[in-house]
Amino acid sequence: MYKFSFIFSLISFLSFAQNPLDQAKNLGIRSESDLKKFGVSQSEIDRAKAEMLNTNSTQVDDKTTKKISSTSDKKLVKKQVIKSPELIKPIKKPEVFGQEYFNSGYFTLKENSFRMNPPGNYLLGPGDNISITIWGQSEFSNEFTLDEFGNITPKIVGRINLRGLTFSEAKQVIKSRFSKIYNLKSSKISINLTYSKIISINIVGEVKKPGTYSVPGINSAFNLLSLAGGVTKLGTVRSIEIRRENKVVQLLDLYKFILNPSEFSDVFLQDGDYIVVKTQGGVVDVKGEVKRPGKFEINDHDKLADIIKIAGGFSVYANKESINIKRIVGNKWVFERYKLNTPEYNNLIIGNGDQIKVLKISSIVYGLVKITGAINVEGEYPFKEGMKVNDLIKLAGNLNNHSYLEHAQLIRTNNDLSLSSRTIDIKEAVNNPNSNANLVLKENDSIIIFDKTKLNFENQVTARGALRKTGTTLFAEGLTIKDVILKFGGFKMEADFDKIEVERVLYAKKDSNNSYIQIINLSFPKDQDFLLAPNDIVNFRSLPRFVGQKSVVITGEVKHPGKYTLNGSNEKITEVIQRAGGITSWAFLEGAQLKRNQDSLGLILMNLNHALKNPKSKYNYYLNPGDSISIPKSSNIVSISGAIGYKNVNPNNNTISSPYNRNHRAGYYVKKYGGGYSKEAKKRSVYVVGSNGIVKESKFYGLLRPKVKSGDKIIVQSKIKRTEREKGKKVDWNSVIENVTIKATAILTLLVLTQQAFN
Known part of the structure; x- marks a missing residue:
């Protein structure tokens, strides 16, 4: 328990320190092996670190340190790795090609997982776990962690030092040592890396989130840069330094990796290494017919051919004899032109700020x-x-x-x-x-x-008039009147078979442009085989004053309501009512209406009672096709609406209905049933609208209200409200007096002049 308290306190101290790595090194602790020197077991280290991760996970500062546990609990390691929400943000177009690779998901952090497959040049060191399995005639299976000296100690085989060896070299050493104890000729051996040591890497310079990151050693510098959010707009992608003990051990060029990833050789990082991202070198702009136009970072030795290769090479439509460059020489822009595979092209060194444009070949097709x-x-x-x-x-x-x-x-x-x-x-x-x-x-x-x-655009025949279709058709020798009739769907109902006219163009002379029109009168079927000529116009005339079945509609209180076809153009309302069997005993004649769609006339005022009594009445209208006659059922209801007292009781409804009382005027209904006149009522303007649409108004300044009949509507008009502007407008008395004075002076002057004229 004392040991556990010691390691828990130690890790707590390191977690809250400003620079935990430096503090740990000052205490002489560089790895788990150093902790074991204090007598702490591996299980106690795992327990303490798991406890710390559960209690202090919210205190991890992503901007300074990304910590990944070196515990053997694989789930816990995975939990700590999945950070950096920046990876799911929309990726903006980079200023310089290559910068987007670090935040587009191309490089992702490699996590510790069972049976990893590291590259052959992976360097083993303290903290790496290796599993060795033998099956066949001999059998063996165990997992080993390299101690602080890089040793593993399998039973019987003895100590094997693997520190500083690549994974490929380590496998050969292990096979060699195990072959002395086990029969590997009749057995098979499998050597795997099951857990990668945790290393701490410092990332500085032009990166979005510089700091110290603790990650599995299987990760490359590119993976670490992705974890740090990528390089800034000013960061280089072609000269990234890996520093170890104040020496540059490798310069990374992302463009070399992009162009030849299989041939790219990467040095694996070691604990305490620095990744230094300096500001970018020169930048050139490549446009036109290349596969990947854009801005590219250059090195001091880059040539024009190198930049074209980085830009993906020429497109199919590139004019390889016209590669234009604009560059700054001295204090001015200079234009240069190069051809592919010439000494000038092959040897041209590209400079910062150069603008390269590959022109497009001509669109003219030869041959x-x-x-x-x-x-x-x-x-x-x-x-x-x-x-x-x-x-x-x-x-x-x-x-x-x-x-x-x-x-x-x-x-x-x-x-x-x-x-x-x-x-x-x-x-x-x-x-x-x-x-x-x-x-x-x-x-x-x-x-x-x-x-x-x-x-020959004139070789056609035109058909017009009383055919189901009209138009033109191509002329052909032997075309007849019957052919044209059939071509355009036959005659309409109103066609006059004895009135077919053919308009034909005749030329006075063959070589003359003078022409005249000949009219040929024909009839059908007598002249159905008449031969037509080019450009003939055939007119099929209609019967005079022909009217087909045109109907009106009668609804309501007649014995047989429905549609009725007009018998000519002089049929009247009473005649159609008679054809409909006459009116019923419930017919309300005063409310009968006539609606006419023709010419958008709408409602036509009528007095059906007068028309039935006197067929010569002016209300007995001649009917037109489409007219609608409506005869309602008798009603003993009178409706009252408008500015009446009932509105004060029911603000949402200003209409009320009452029983009909004979020989009473509108005022009677308003007072008895409508609650009287409201304050807004204009008592002089009381109207009565009959069921047939006739409007009756008050007379003698509103003293004599209109009479009411069954089914009528009483409407009380409201006073016109003055606007606020009219209410608040003040009288300009100076202007009024001035106008009166001017007019009075004019009248007096006129009187004086008149008197002088007569004197």
């Missing part, structure tokens, strides 16, 4: 000829010296039925890139290959074969 239009297989074909028009036509599958043989067009690209055009007699070139029409082609020539079906 071809082209043919388009009325040809079987139009497109581009390889050019051969001496090939002619007929040769290209054969390559394109020959002419087709649409080819216009009298005229084709050859377009040629001249040396100055201008275009010239030439006419070809295709018929002569094909029929007589030895003729002058069969021209010799040049590179990038283009031939256009015209389509004769598209040249």
Whole structure:
């Protein structure tokens, strides 16, 4: 128990110290082996450290120290490694290529796990765990921890010193020693690293989170830089120093690793090593046709070819004879141009601030000829010296039925890139290959074969009027009136078969442009076989004043409500009501309505009672298609709304209904059923709206209210409220007096002038 208290107190002291590594070294403690000198067992060390991790896990400062336990508890080690939430943040585009590798997840911290697979050059040291297993004729299995001197001591075999050996060298030494005791010829041996020693590495310079990090020794410098958040914008990625005992033991160049990761040789870190990230060297900007354009860090000896290689090499479209560089020479920018594989290109040393741009090759395609239009297989074909028009036509599958043989067009690209055009007699070139029409082609020539079906735009016939469809159709010899009727879906119902007109263009002379229109009158089916000519316009006329089935709707209190087709254009309301069986005994004639959609007229005022008594009444309207007649059921209800007292009782509803009382005016209903007039009521403006839409207003300044009938609506208008501006507006009496004075002076002056005129 005393030992456990001692190690717990010791670890507590080191955890709260500003620099725990220095404090531990001052006490002479550099490893677990040093603790064991004090008589502390491995199990007691594990217990104490586990206790410390559970109690002080919240006091770990990520900005200064990342500590990973050297306990054999693998789960505890994994728990401590998973830190650094920066790894899941969105990665910003770096200023210089390579800086993003340390915070993009490319390098991740390697954790201690059972049966690791370290590289052959991994250096063994105190704290490493090695498992040795033999199976076959001989059997052996055990795990060993290298002590402070780098020794393991298997039973029977004896002490084996592995300190400073690589993992590959250590395996050979172990096999050699075990072969003296065990029969390895008839057995197999497996040697694995099961736990990597914990080392403390100091990271300084241009990194985002400098400090001291305790990690498994199997990690490389790149893994540690990832744990430290990566380099800053100013940090180098090409000259990262590994310092040991104040000496640089290795310079790391990330670009070499990226370009040849399999050939990259990395020195494993040792306890107390320093990773120093200095400020970056020169930077160049590479643009244009490279696979990885961007900004790149350079060394003093980098050449142009090296930078192109780092940028991924040339793209497919790169013009390798036009590599442009802008660089500062003295106090001015200088432009230079280089070609690939020339001495100047191969030997050019790149300087800080250089701007490199690889231009793109021309988009002009050479070594071809082209043919388009009325040809079987139009497109581009390889050019051969001496090939002619007929040769290209054969390559394109020959002419087709649409080819216009009298005229084709050859377009040629001249040396100055201008275009010239030439006419070809295709018929002569094909029929007589030895003729002058069969021209010799040049590179990038283009031939256009015209389509004769598209040249004669006037060969069509137009149909208009009373057909189900109208439009134009291509003219063909033998086209008749019947063909056009069938083509456009046949006649409409209103078509007049005896009134078909054909408008035809006739030319006075064959070689003259003078023309006139001839009208040809036809009938169907008598002239159904009449032959049409190009550009004829056929008009199919409609029967005069023809009206198809046009209907109105009647709803409500008639014996047979529904749709009724109008019998001509002079049918009236009463006639349709009579066809509907007449009105029922419940019909409320005063509330009948007529709505008309035509011309957006809407509600039309009517008096159906008057119309039924007198068919010649002005309210007996002629009906139009789409009209709607509504005859409501008798109602003994009167509704009252607007500025009435009822609103004060029920603010959410200003309408109330009451029973109908004969021979009473609107004021009676307002006072008896509506709670009287409200304060906002404009008593002069009381309206009564009948069920048929007729509006009646008060007369004699509101003293005589309109009479009310069954089903009417009483509306009491509210006073118009003055705006706050009108209420608060003050009278400008100076302006009023001034205006009155001016007008009075004008009147007096006029009177004086009048008197003088008559005197």
